[in-house]
Amino acid sequence: MQNHILSIILFTPLAGATLLLFVPKESKHAIRWIANLFALAGLLVSLPLVPWFWQQRFTAGFKFVEGTANNWIPSIGAGYVLGIDGISFLLIMLTTLLGWISILSSWTAIEDRIKEYYVWFLVLQTGMLGVFMALDFFLFFVFWEAMLVPMYLLIGIWGGPRKLYAAIKFFLYTLLGSVAMLLAVLFLYFYNFHQTGQYTFSIPALYQTAPKIFHDPAYGVEYAMLLFFAFFLAFAIKVPMFPFHTWLPDAHVEAPTAGSVILAGVLLKMGTYGFIRFSLPFFPDVVMHPKVRSWMIALSIVAIIYGALVSLMQKDMKKLVAYSSVSHLGFCTLGIFALNPAGLSGSVLQQINHGISTGALFLIVGILYERRHTREIAEYGGISNVMPLYATITMIMFLSSMGLPLLNGFVGEFTILQGTFMENRTWAALAVLGVVLAAAYLLWLYQRVFFGTVTNPKNEKLLDLSAREVLTFVPLIVMALWIGLYPKPFFQILEQPVNQLMATVRPNYPGASLAHASTPAASAARTGGQATMIPAKGSN
Amino acid sequence: MVSVAQMFEASDYLMSLPILLLSIFALGILIMDLMMPEEMKWVNAVTAFVGVLLATCGVVRIQHALDLSHRTWVPAFVGSMVIDHFTLYFWYLFLAGTAVAILMSVHYMDEEREQHGEFYALMLFSVVGMMSMAAGFDIVLIFIGLELMAICTYVLVGFLRRDRRSNEAALKYLLLGAFSSGIFAYGLSLLYGLTGSTNLAVIRERLTHDLAQSQNHADPVAVLALVTVAAGLLFKIAAVPFHQWAPDAYEGAPTSITGFMSVAVKAAAWAMLLRVLGMGLYPLRLIWVPLLIFVSLATMTAANLAALTQNNLKRLLAYSSIAHVGYMLLGVVAYGSAIENAAMTDGVKGILLYLLVYTFMNLGAFAVIASLRRRDVIGDDIDDFAGLFARAPTEAVLMLVFLLSLAGIPPLAGFWGKYFIFLSLIETRHYALAAVAVLYAVFGLYYYMRIASAMFMRQALDTEPVRAGGAMWGALWVSLAATLAIGVYPEPFIRMVNWSLNATQNPAFANLIK
Structure with a gap:
């Protein structure tokens, strides 16, 4: 089970949504119970991850990795690869918790077309979890985009008076950013091919080659900046950073309560997660x-x-x-x-x-x-x-x-x-x-x-x-x-991925350890032992 | 010189087996129809469907024979036809599109009270034309195929005799179509004059030779030939500025024919474009690449902007299909401007995959529109879709899937078409073009979602439930299954496209790379 825990967490909500499709829409009680049970199940199946992850919190690299690179669409080099580190672990736990809470909070708030509501909500839940788990950029992109559709419908159907406007604005804004990101990643994909002779969207593989663009005489600073900007557009819209924030008040005000909780609680984090997962390690020299x-x-x-x-x-x-x-x-x-x-x-x-x-x-x-x-x-x-x-x-x-x-x-x-x-x-x-x-x-x-x-x-x-x-x-x-x-456990979980990031982005940063998270000596000992998946720049 | 004995090969009959089968079935329907009582007309549809199935078996047989001979292509009819994987791919595509369109037509033509045998016979004849276009390696055969297809389509567009929109559409389509065919024929005759041959391979060779002789300064006549041929081709695929016929023809035609035109007829035009521009006129690519960049930008701009304000769904989908042509043209641009072998095929791969996914998602969308048709309601206005979810939840969800696929949201089929086009653009370093194309993809989402929001977020104006017939459901489920399957697991389909290009040995693409 430990090998497939991520898939189980990922697809529990989707299984609930599929089951709901077969429940007649008149039996509202059954629909509510099934949706809540699956939301709770989604939280419960994610709980074993806590002790399991805790044991390996200082181990380097991604954990609970499932699938091998390029196993999904070998012709283009996309794979169904899941895996997490401390950052995605915390966000996944947040997602399963908030997912359950939002569905529970909708019990009386939603009276209209409840079957659809719960179906879309559970689909949304799977989409969000997938974003945090994917270790293949293509898989990531599929979840990232697919998740927009249920959110669009949640705002558009169960929203307030200006719901149509808010829903389409949310959809268009986010899509604009993500297609820019797609183009940038296609560039990285070809760059990776020219460097290694392999077509792949595997994120660890792209980590190796993407930072080189900055120093590549064929491309150089301008290209790296432009690529960074394309990623920035996608993530800044999602966060949202000023001045891309104007979709947010509309979407929030019009969305139903549970939609707002998920929107604020999880969806916005995808933007910040994107910065940490992609922008920083792909373009360390640009961010510096x-x-x-x-x-x-x-x-x-x-x-x-x-x-x-x-x-x-x-x-x-x-x-x-x-x-x-x-x-x-x-x-x-x-x-x-x-x-x-x-x-x-x-x-x-x-x-x-x-x-x-x-x-x-x-x-x-x-x-x-x-x-x-x-x-x-x-x-x-x-x-x-x-x-x-x-x-x-x-x-x-x-x-x-x-x-x-x-x-x-x-x-x-x-x-x-x-x-x-x-x-x-x-x-x-x-x-x-x-x-x-x-x-x-x-x-x-x-x-x-x-x-x-x-x-x-x-x-x-x-x-x-x-x-x-x-x-x-x-x-x-x-x-x-x-x-x-007592935030110490949280900082301990974050220590390994953060140090890894620091090793990529600022290899020369003095004292790359957290004074308040653990003793400097222990921390230094751990960082020393890390065979990082992200190499320090310049080490080819 | 070819000897007389060599001109008659028994294998030619095998190679044209699907064409012969379809012609026989079409003629059979015309005769049977005379003896058929009014309430038995559905038999014609069944016959046509069987004909398509048998023709598919014929294509499978040819593929088998090709595999056995360990060749990737064989000429037929003294080289005027080439049967290669590219041809077979398009043949499968035409037959699949036609089969779904026939399924859509049965119930729909009953509702229109225009259930006649000629309808199906014309459809089959036009498929014969398409197959000749895809297989044609000689401009005469290609032109004959084109005219056969076009004339059948003119009639099909005007098939609703009592509907003024249908009549108007047919007349417009006929006049503009005939005009463009004239220009196209003029261009072809210039090509013949320049090169002294009607065979595309020979034309290509002579043009290359002439260009080499004149240090890459193209002959003005060659440029004129290129421009006129391109105008004819662009008219047939409905690219701006030769697109004006499309919205009218699409709106007026019977909905199932609109679907048929937007996928099968268009795919045939694409096959012709790839053969003529990609093969015969490849030496002139330095001229046609900038031309096509301009045309594709104009197409994406005009179509996406026009689609924003359409209230008639068939018109909206017509503009959307023009917009899709704009994206696909970028694939040709990538093909024409590529220097590497892989990049070249990626552009064409994008177009072929695009045509495949477009066939199913667009037919699916038209099938939903056709299923709304009732005696008194046309069912193609956006208001007819208001609150569709309450009236017909299944149709509404299917339509949502087709629309999202058209908009290119993963993991649905439509995404893959766009993906390969963008990929080929990045690969050939057309970064600005790629940026513009993705921007228009966002526009696209807006007008598709207008339909979705009408279906899901507005109150129904009409409460009568929708009743679709069995065949219509068949068409809908087939489209849905294909849209989802290609979207979630595109691997076999990408392989199929790779197979169809078969880059190393295909005469159409391979021997260009020297």
Whole structure:
């Protein structure tokens, strides 16, 4: 089973979707139960991965590798190859957890055409998991694109009033980026062929040749930059980085609650994951190029501050949370392009944190919306009087999102800022503004919605959380506390892939170890023993 | 000089077996139809279908004979026909497209109350024409095949006698088609005048020789011949600026014929284009490559922009098929500008695979439109698709699959066509062209998704359920199975395309590489 664990995790949701096709659409109860059972099963089958992965957390290279290169379409060199490292492991666990939570949260929220809804949702789940598992670029691309279709339909069918516009905008925007990426990867494919005489889309194989383009007299810096830009377009749109973020508020506001949770929790992470998995190791010299790097940092900082300022002005709760995502994802990209161990591992951890906190924030907004069918902040006030349990949970998640110490957000943001500070103090000083503003918009929102007396008579009879709703929050709160109180296991999991990245991108970086993750000596000993799949540049 | 005895080979009859079979069946249908009572007309469709199946068996037989002789190509009829894997590939393609189109027609022509035997006979005759075009290695045979196919199609387009749109479409198509055939024939006659031969291999040789003599300065007459021939070819594949007939003809024609035209007729035109431009006029590639770059850019631009605002589905799919031609032309550009052997075949490979996947996904989309046809409803307006999911969930989901495939979303078949075209462009260093092409692919998604959003996200205007007949379901499921199978596991199909090009020995492509 250990050999096929990734395939099992990948296809459990799809199996559920297939089964649902044969359930008549009138039996709503059966559909809900089957969908929830498969979502839970998807989470449960991924749990054995935790101890298994933990045992090999310091081993080099990809783990649980399934399939051999080029076994799918030998004629073009594409293979069904799966495998994970610490980064994808954390994101996969986040995906299975959030997938289950979102499906559970849809129990009463979705009344219309529920069979289709669950079918698309489960298909989406498989698509997202595939993106994080694929070790073949072609396979990755198939999942990356195929996943757009269910998301398009989820927004377009079950969305709000401007759903058609939001859905197509999301689809077109993302497709534009991904076709640019396809062209770039075809270039890498031919480059790899000219270097090695082999046609393959295998990611480890491309890791070997892609970095050489920069130094190749036949192509050189311009080509490498252009290729980096094509990948950047795909990932920056997905993250979304400023100024490619405009699809995000539309999609979030119109999507159904569970769709927003998945969109914010997982889909956006595909962009940051893409930067880490592809942009950095494919083009190490480009990302280290001062011009490129300062642009990336500048865009991240603008996103952090701009997103926070726009959040401050929102009248719609969901839009506020959506813009706060832009700000938080700015931290993640900032960490990536700080290009040191603290920045990178902080960034991955912050991606997980954002999934937990913002996922919870969308659930919180969804719960009020389901009861009152409005998200206008002005409609509310004094909610803590009628829904005390809800108000408490909201407070915890708000604090986690704004980065209060002892909760998860703090650890992520702190590590990123630490990494940034080591590179350039001005960058860190500017980025810190985002933390301050986050406290402002979240606390102000909390004050307006929850404090005071109930002013609107419609809010007097609101029901507090049901057991099912509490259940959706429990795992998120547990995770938030765990990461906040004892993040060491997470950093240990990230240590190996981060060091490997550092070895590729900045082989000369002094002290390539995480001071707060493990003892420097132990860490150095481990890094020394790594036969990396990504060779240091120049070592042919 | 060929002796008289050599002109009559018994193997010629084997090599033209599918052509003969189809002709016999077509004539048989015409005679049977006279004796058939009104309610028995479906027998004609069955006969035509059997004819197609038998013709397929004939092609298999030829392939077998070819394999046994350990040759990859044989000439027939004194070299005016060449039977190679390229020919066989196209023959299979025509027969598959025709079989699905016949399945679509049975129920649809009943709804139109135009169930006549001639319909199927004309379809079979036009396939005979297509087969001659694909196998033709002599410009006279190619031209005769083209005219046979075109004349049958003119009639088929106007087959709905009582429908004014159909009549108008047929007349427009006839006039413009005849005009373009004239230009094409003019170009061919110039070629004959220049080279003194009608055989493509000889034409190629003489042109190469002449170019070498004049230090690569092409003879103005050769350029004129090239331009006129290219205009004729581009008209037949409906590339801008010779595309105006397509939206009208597609809209007016019976829906099953629209499907048939957009796949089989178009594939035949492509076979002809690859033979004539790729083989005969290959020496002039320095002239036709820039020409085709311009044409393909214009085609993608005009078709994608026009498709954005169409409300009639058949028109929309007509523009989309013009746009697809634009992508495919880029494959010819890659072929013409390649220096390496592999890069050359990659462009053509892209076109062949594109035609294969396009056959199924486009026929599937037209089959869904045809299944909506009822006595009083045309069923080809975008409003007729509103809320289709509520009325006919299966059809709606099938249509979604076909549309996504047309848009080129993996893992569906349509993606592979685009993939190989982009691949060949990157391989031949046409980076800017590739960038423009992918940009238009995004445009494409928008208009395909307009249909999808009408089906899934709008309320139904019409609540009557859709009733498709058994044969129609056959057409739909075959298209779906092919679209999914090619999409998820393209390996055997890519091998088939490689086989059809058989790059090392094929006279059409191989001996160019010297």
